[in-house]
Amino acid sequence: MTPPTHPAPPQDAPGWSMPGPLVLRLVLVAVLAVGLSGVVSAWLVTRASGQEAMRRVVSQQTDEVEVVARLLASKIEQSQKVLRTVAAGITPAMLESPSALEWLLQQGLPAVQFFDAMQVARDNGELRLNLRGGRLDKASNLDPAERDALRRTLIDGKPLVSELIAGRTSDARVMFTMPLHREDGTVLGVVAGALRLQSQGLLPPSMTLPARDDSRLLVFTRDGTILSHSDPTRIMGKVSDETGLAPVYSRWLEQAQPVVGRGTTHLEDQHIVSMAGMPLPQWIVARVSPSQALLAPLQGAQREAWWLAAASMALCMLLVAGLMAWMAQPLAQLTHSARQLLRRSTRAGPPQGTVAWPRAGGEVGELVQMFQGMVQQGSLQQQHKATLDGQFQAVLDSASVGIVISRHGILEVVSRQACLMLGYTEGELQGHPARTLYANDAEYGRIGERVQAEFAAHGAFDGDVCFMRKDGTPVWARVQGRGVRPDEMAGGTVWILEDITAAREAQMQQAWERTHDALTQLYNRNAFDERLGLLLAERSMRPRAPDANSSEAAGDGVVLFLDLDHFTVVNDIAGHDAGDDVLRHVARLLESQVRQIGWAARLGGDEFAVVLPGCALARGQAVAEQLRASVQAWEPSYQGRSFTLGVSIGLVVLDASLQDVPSVLYAADMACYDAKRAGRNRVETRHASQATASGRMALGAA
Template sequence: MLRLVLVALLAVALSGALSAWLASRASEREAVRRLVGQQTEEVEVMARLLASKIEQSQKVLRTVAEGITPAMLNSPSSLEWLLQQGLPAVQFFDSMQVARQDGDLRVNLHSGRLEDVANLDPAERDALRRTLIGGKPLVSELVAGRSADARVMFTMPLRREEGQVLGVVAGALKLQSQGLLPPSMTLPGRDDSRLIVFTRDGTILSHPDPARILAKVQDEPGLGPVFAQWLQQAQPLAGRGTTTVQPHHIVSMAGMPLPQWLVARVSDSQAMLAPLAGAQRKAWWLAAAVIASAMALLGVFMVWMAQPLAHLCHSALQLANGGSCTRIAWPRATGEVGALVQVFEAQVLRSDRQRQQQAQLEGQFQAILDNASVGIAITRQGVLEVVGRQACQMLGYTPQELQGCPARILYASDDDYARLGARVQADFLAHGAFDGDVCFMRKDGSPVWARVQGRGVQAQDIQGGTVWILEDMTAVREAQQQQSWVAVHDPLTQLYNRDAFTGRMEVLLAERSARARTADPSAAPSPEGEAEGDGVMLFLDLDYFTVINDVAGHDAGDDVLRHVARLLESQVRQIGWAARLGGDEFAVVLPGCSLARGQAVADQLRAAVQAWEPSYQGRSFTLGVSIGLVVLDASLQDVPSVLYVADMACYDAKRAGRNRVETRHARDASVTSSGRMALGPV
């Protein structure tokens, strides 16, 4: 026992000294780490702030562009009045220019005053020309002169409704303006740290020392070598910050892809860590006192606790070796040993309850699998962990034959399995889930088609396991191969096409007209089509769909249309049907729905589309839908009338700000058989 105490005391002394030394080293590393993290976060925040200023400037310019009509480009007086008095957003910019498609500069406005178009800087003319040619918004490189005149130019194309570029509007902000880099941005200044903003070619845009603005960053102590190394490595301008620790400086940098700017924080490492040295000396003295006190206390308490601790160790070994919980004699002690005894006893009780709960949950889970109306399977790392009874019957296996087996056995070939894996990965990346038709191979070798919906056991984490829901679609698939099915369905979305929509609507309107003629004439009509059974039609037009087409490509646009079609079909197939009318326009018909129920369904569809954030080529997109709702009352006798009123309701939703539901009745619009309008894109 005495030797055990001496060894423990020696161990405490050595471990205490080593811990103090390690803590001293760790505190220094932690201080550097915190400083690095703080600086990295600071430059990232500053980069995001500046990027948001650029985005805000573009939004303001877009507001100005939306206020310029094609007629104004041919009327300089109207355009001048609009820019000087009609649009308050113009005051955001220090100067503005408007040019036509042929390059003719119509207005050159500086600080609210018109100037000769010949005074425009060549770099600004080049920015206008590039926007007219490319048809895309542009943020120019620095238009430099004196530091007081340096500015950045924003351009926005002016388009007709069909998308043709008819001109360009541009706004410029001075470098030191509140909209870009005001002098107050670098405050408060510190002797041991500098916040610097500079361009990709090394021109300083913001500096605590005003004399350094428009100078070269290569001359900055500490920052110059880091920037030169960054140029050699040709690193991209990503939003994430990077920090380099040098012998005398800590340099953090973060970039902004638009415009090509970088933000840097340069700190004097020796000055920043000077307070730590004094704190470490005090910590050494305090550690020595704590070690001595701990050794004294440990020597006293070890002798007192040795026997109960040995008893506890013996009882714990009995429990670990599978001994009966009721036969284990736990020591009756106080202090730490008593607390450990209570922990062991509580853990034994908790383990018993957990085993009971687990058995209950397993029984409930098995009941769900056995009685579910659809097939359910759970996979992890390509292995079938759980397979429900319906899924087994669909695939021709028993649960014992599938559970624990690789999912590859359900496919005809390795190529089929690999192609499906690529589809699943792409859909999870774009949508966070999978929804599609899959061809499996039954145990007897025959094919079976199923609609498969996959969700991660943990949201958007396909590696943590995936839950699959399978519905047998073999009969539906065979029907899709028939010529009659192809004639009435859209090949991209598998929804009804426009001709099928027209045919079904004509039947629906004819049936409603027949019921109206045979109805009791004394029955009072329900106001505004509120009666149960009138039915409603929804006209849906996607918002910002062209952005996805332009940025991510038409393949991504087609994927969006397919996904939206699946969403519409799953939401309304129990109460109605959906069709694709063309482009990004859809129709949903809800026979027998009241107005209130139809509005609720429309808002559910709108919320579902808004909640989905597709991701393509590493970029997330925002999508919305404008919905026009029309009540199918007796005054709507034919399909063109229904489409016209629904189209006008959708136009109301677009005009009111998009991503909303607007309702119209037949009395809200003048519809005649000779003057009906054809549907077009909204």
């Protein structure tokens, strides 16, 4: 590590002096008093005219954004009326006949052509028709945000204007929903229409006319997404990036003000910002104008007036400039020193003591001290950053698994273990495309599609991938990937690589097939019985603790019996392929969370077991609760429908009273039965006395 450096004492900056300072000051002050009266008079006139002009500009701009907000609000209301007309033409019989419904929406109702896309769903959530651009589309292609809007309308029974459904700028849209009612007033279904953001029915490009080079007209949502802009390239951007508008929007969010239709105007340092809202869609119209550009005509007139007074004030202004230059000499020297420091810092930072700081009192002296403190603080921060970089690199180099961070298909960080696994040096991979690690473009594309599908369904990736070493030989790795920011791959992805080439080779052997379940890759029932039997035999050979409860506290181990809740719903609705995918994913969850402290097996159907040797009761309960929460948090989606799963877990402690595999399994199964009987999706524990009693009952029944 580099030893800390401290700024050396400041050197005196070179100065200059003028002859006769006292006389010069008195002359300058006298002349300044003469010229000052003219300056003050001109300033008062200029200020009064500027305030009046500003008042008129503020009033005009406030009225303008209110008019635009009312215009857009009327467009929203018109879209709802058109959708209400469409809903009035849909009868209950049409919901039972998709062909009649399709004919009505494609040819029977001219009002349908107003929308870019339309959907009709029944009261049970079944999507009966999905039209996009006048053509039928699959129900599975419906955006989750659109599906959520349909569901909320069915539940509330009220019309709805959705939040912005964002995608590409050309595909961003707003969805209008209208419930369909039976004669008794109950909800029969829902009809929805979507308008693209830039369509004539919503925010056409012509809305920003008349264009003004000195002003920007924006429409944005409450969360700051720009819907319309005088500059088309800024659409779908963020208000926080808009000069002048960003601080006003930030203060508005901090005050949590509601979106109202009344216009307000804020005067910033260099901008005039007027805002008016549309309460129904929660949109805001804003006009941002540079104050200097709006007041340019007035400034021209003022400039002419100033030219008339310039002759009488010329001498005074020159003398004032000389006085200010003399009095501001320490500040000028400080500025020179700061610029010198900045230039040197960009060239790898020489010793700070070489910078000449001026000696001065008052505010300038305080600024000198502040700059010196900032130089020292910057040096410490640079050292701290170097320390953190070294620690981060040390973590990467010491990790037993490969770690890779990628963004937009580029390998940004590659750990030493990953380089060794793949046969490259760090310089050969860092900053290069991820395509380098695959045998060909087809394999790279296939893995990319697989990763996209896993992230869409599970929010992460966990699977086996075959990479190509630098020497052309394949290497298999268990790959786990998660976004640097949750549920967002665009912000970068962290990948953990574990070399499983030897395990893959073992999978091809007959012994592996005999001991593992082909679907989930976990141990099968025979292997489970064999491994648990060996564990019980090994434990029985150890001397027993004198205290009956000591084995529970020390942790001879625990066995978990897991039975999925509502698994048959997935099989019945989404099919057995979806059910198999659920079993595989649950197996991955179990293996990834317990492989460091135990092992898992599939006993059959949707029943699993986890053995945690040497695990205390409290630790076993914590692991069981973590497994239960992980399964509950996962919401798989198949055929356009989301499913909620749970798992009932029975836990039994391996103590001296449980001598064989059947008694252990029976006790754990009974604990799982207790969990199901208590309401499912919970963890139930059977202690030694309960497990012994259950085992005796099992032997008696046998």
